[in-house]
Amino acid sequence: MTAKISDxxxxxxxxxxxxxxxxxGGTYVVVGDxxxxxxxxxxxxxxxxxxxPGQSVIARLRPMGGQEGDPSPSAFKLKVHGAVDxxxxxxxxxxxxMTQVEQTCDVHCVxxxxxxxxxxxxxxxxxxxxxxxxxxxxxxxxxxAASGYTANIPLHDALxxxxxxxxxxxxxPLARAHGAPVRALVPDSYFWKSAKWLTGIYFxxxxxxxxxxxxxxxxxxDPWKExxxx
Amino acid sequence: xxxxxxxxxxxxxxxxxxxxxxxxxxxxxxAVNHIxxxxxxxxxxxxxxxxxxxxxxxxxxxxxxxxxxxxxxxxKPKEVYREGDDLEILYDRRTLHVTLATGHVLEExxxxxxxxxxxxxxxxxxxxxxxxxxxxxxxxxxLLLATSGLFMLPGKKGLIGRGAxxxxxxxxxxxxxxxxxxxx
Numbered sequence: 001m002t003a004k005i006s007d008x009x010x011x012x013x014x015x016x017x018x019x020x021x022x023x024x025g026g027t028y029v030v031v032g033d034x035x036x037x038x039x040x041x042x043x044x045x046x047x048x049x050x051x052x053p054g055q056s057v058i059a060r061l062r063p064m065g066g067q068e069g070d071p072s073p074s075a076f077k078l079k080v081h082g083a084v085d086x087x088x089x090x091x092x093x094x095x096x097x098m099t100q101v102e103q104t105c106d107v108h109c110v111x112x113x114x115x116x117x118x119x120x121x122x123x124x125x126x127x128x129x130x131x132x133x134x135x136x137x138x139x140x141x142x143x144x145a146a147s148g149y150t151a152n153i154p155l156h157d158a159l160x161x162x163x164x165x166x167x168x169x170x171x172x173p174l175a176r177a178h179g180a181p182v183r184a185l186v187p188d189s190y191f192w193k194s195a196k197w198l199t200g201i202y203f204x205x206x207x208x209x210x211x212x213x214x215x216x217x218x219x220x221x222d223p224w225k226e227x228x229x230x
Numbered sequence: 231x232x233x234x235x236x237x238x239x240x241x242x243x244x245x246x247x248x249x250x251x252x253x254x255x256x257x258x259x260x261a262v263n264h265i266x267x268x269x270x271x272x273x274x275x276x277x278x279x280x281x282x283x284x285x286x287x288x289x290x291x292x293x294x295x296x297x298x299x300x301x302x303x304x305x306k307p308k309e310v311y312r313e314g315d316d317l318e319i320l321y322d323r324r325t326l327h328v329t330l331a332t333g334h335v336l337e338e339x340x341x342x343x344x345x346x347x348x349x350x351x352x353x354x355x356x357x358x359x360x361x362x363x364x365x366x367x368x369x370x371x372x373l374l375l376a377t378s379g380l381f382m383l384p385g386k387k388g389l390i391g392r393g394a395x396x397x398x399x400x401x402x403x404x405x406x407x408x409x410x411x412x413x414x
Contacts, residue, residue, distance in 0.1 A: 229414055
């Protein structure tokens with residue numbers, strides 16, 4: 001009986017010590033993040049804080065999983081369709097033949113990391129919309145991706161000049177884990193809206209909540225309003 | 231008829247049957263819960279090197295063969311895609327990004343994590359829709375396990391004693407979290 005009590009006390013001591021170490025370690029990680037503290041002092045030109053609330057700065061993009069698609073550039077097809085007068089399909093070479101945009105922007109993941117000054121190359125969704133002649137009745141855009149993944153954003157957000165169909169990150173072709181050969185880039189929304197392994201852009205009159213939006217995540221996903229969950 | 235022996239029997243046998251899926255869901259749950267810290271499906275690696283490319287007119291496939299030999303890759307490429315001065319050589323689980331002018335090669339490789347990738351695939355219900363029914367059955371089984379567990383032991387270690395305290399703690403943790411974090 002005494003041995004059992006002694007064992008239990010030892011167990012509780014170890015458990016307590018482990019908890020204290022974990023808390024101290026977490027505190028060290030949070031307090032010791034100089035990049036995050038520095039970013040919190042910065043403002044965007046429109047007055048918003050550069051780092052949205054609750055975010056921490058990281059140095060490299062994280063993959064964040066997803067059901068991977070075919071990374072092959074020659075197999076790539078982007079279907080632009082829905083509420084448009086001129087639906088069309090682009091292959092990789094045709095995408096590269098369009099006006100290319102080089103863009104440096106911050107991206108923000110709902111899991112609370114942000115990457116500042118990430119560099120992307122791609123084609124504006126607005127240019128694709130213009131080619132497709134989007135109908136006046138369209139109000140939403142659905143990014144379609146491999147294995148049925150979708151993400152929806154309002155049309156006026158999709159037509160912003162910083163919303164791209166991106167094929168390069170940091171000057172290099174997209175890595176497989178980041179959606180090669182092509183992904184969407186929507187810097188002003190949480191990053192799940194930037195669908196990897198992009199296969200289509202669907203313009204629609206009514207909103208169609210996507211994969212995460214129908215699984216408890218916010219429909220708007222504005223990082224500055226901390227719209228993480230619905 | 232005494233109910234408790236039946237409760238124990240159901241709890242015991244259902245518990246055994248649930249072991250496999252509990253390991254799948256628990257391991258995957260831990261893995262996916264920390265998705266911001268690592269890729270739970272793949273081990274991603276990169277390496278960079280430079281290859282002395284042969285001069286003269288060569289087909290893209292020939293260039294790809296030279297690079298593969300230099301990199302020690304024996305696998306046959308699935309695709310060799312050229313865009314201007316850039317060549318992409320795709321294999322099953324790796325891609326070589328080649329800058330032809332300099333011979334610089336960036337290799338990125340993805341190796342599936344053993345078992346965990348399958349567990350995540352099941353957990354996230356990314357397979358055929360039929361899996362949803364198995365997952366539902368497992369969830370219902372867990373409810374039955376929890377309910378039968380409540381009534382397994384009589385006396386002061388059961389629901390009228392120590393058991394009640396632990397049940398209360400188990401309920402209080404999520405309730406307190408929701409209240410203290412201002413909820414959804």
